[in-house]
Amino acid sequence: MRALIIDDSAVMRKVIERALRQSGLDLTEVMQASNGEEALEVLRGDASSPTKISLIISDINMPVMDGLQFLEARRDQQLAVGVPVVMITTEGSEPFVLRAIAAGAQGYICKPFTAEQVKARVMPLLQAA
Amino acid sequence: MATSWASSLDWIGRLDSAVSEVFEMMLERSCVPIQDTDIVHDPISAQIFFSGAICGECLLFTSRTVAHVTAGVLLGVESGPDSSMVEDAVGELCNMVAGGWKSKLGSAEAACAISPPKVSTDPISSVLPTSEKHFRRFYSFEGCVFGVQMAFCD
Numbered sequence: 001m002r003a004l005i006i007d008d009s010a011v012m013r014k015v016i017e018r019a020l021r022q023s024g025l026d027l028t029e030v031m032q033a034s035n036g037e038e039a040l041e042v043l044r045g046d047a048s049s050p051t052k053i054s055l056i057i058s059d060i061n062m063p064v065m066d067g068l069q070f071l072e073a074r075r076d077q078q079l080a081v082g083v084p085v086v087m088i089t090t091e092g093s094e095p096f097v098l099r100a101i102a103a104g105a106q107g108y109i110c111k112p113f114t115a116e117q118v119k120a121r122v123m124p125l126l127q128a129a
Numbered sequence: 130m131a132t133s134w135a136s137s138l139d140w141i142g143r144l145d146s147a148v149s150e151v152f153e154m155m156l157e158r159s160c161v162p163i164q165d166t167d168i169v170h171d172p173i174s175a176q177i178f179f180s181g182a183i184c185g186e187c188l189l190f191t192s193r194t195v196a197h198v199t200a201g202v203l204l205g206v207e208s209g210p211d212s213s214m215v216e217d218a219v220g221e222l223c224n225m226v227a228g229g230w231k232s233k234l235g236s237a238e239a240a241c242a243i244s245p246p247k248v249s250t251d252p253i254s255s256v257l258p259t260s261e262k263h264f265r266r267f268y269s270f271e272g273c274v275f276g277v278q279m280a281f282c283d
Contacts, residue, residue: 090231090232091243111225
C-alpha cells in the first residue's frame with residue numbers, strides 16, 4: 001500500500017513512517033509533503049496513478065497551508081475521496097479535534113505517541129475502507 | 130529563582146511528567162529530573178511561545194553533542210544524523226514537551242496557541258527570561274543532560 005505523510009518536520013515524517021512500518025503495514029511507497037499545499041499537489045498527481053494512496057497522516061500546525069486547511073481543501077476539491085486521514089499533532093484541544101473531524105479526519109493521535117497507538121488508530125480505518 | 134507560584138500550580142510536576150512521557154514514548158528511554166547544572170557548552174536550543182490564556186515560552190536547551198545523540202535515538206539510526214536533522218529534532222522535542230505540558234493544564238488554561246519551534250545556537254545566557262515568573266529544570270537520559278526553562282508574562 002501507499003501512504004502520504006504530511007508534516008513540516010522531516011524528523012517527524014521519518015518517525016511516523018517508522019511507526020507505520022512497525023505497525024505491520026505493508027508499505028510499498030511513502031509519499032511525503034511538508035505542508036498542505038504540497039500534499040494537494042501529491043494527491044492531484046496520484047489521481048492518475050494505478051495504485052492509489054490508501055492512507056494519509058497529517059500534522060496540523062504547518063506553514064503555508066496547515067492540516068485543517070488541507071482537510072477542507074481536499075474535501076472541496078474531491079481529492080482522495082474515501083481515503084482515511086489521521087491527524088498526528090501536539091494540538092489535542094477539543095476545538096481542533098472537532099474541527100478536524102468536521103473537515104473529514106477519521107482519526108486523531110496526540111504527540112508524543114507510540115507505534116502501538118498508531119497501529120490502534122490506523123488499522124481499523126484501513127480495514128473499514 | 131522564585132518558583133513557589135509554579136509549585137503551587139504543579140506546573141513543575143506537569144513539566145517533569147511531560148518530559149518523561151516524550152522520552153518514554155518517542156525515544157523509548159527513561160528520562161529523569163536531576164539537580165541544576167552548568168549552562169552547556171556549544172549550545173543548541175529550541176523556543177516555543179504560548180499565547181492566549183497562557184502567555185509565555187518554553188525553551189529546551191542542550192549541547193550539540195547531546196542533541197546529536199538524541200536526534201539519532203529519535204530517528205532510530207545508528208549513524209549520526211546531519212545538522213539540519215539535529216536542529217529539526219530539537220525543535221520537535223521542544224514542541225512535544227510544550228504541547229504535553231499544555232495538555233496537562235485545566236481546560237481554561239489550555240486555551241492557548243503554541244508557536245512553531247524556533248531553533249538557535251546562540252548562548253543560553255542570551256535567552257534568559259526577564260520576567261519574575263519562570264522556572265528551569267534539568268533532565269538526564271543515559272547520561273545525556275538537557276534543560277527546559279518555562280517563563281511566563283508578568
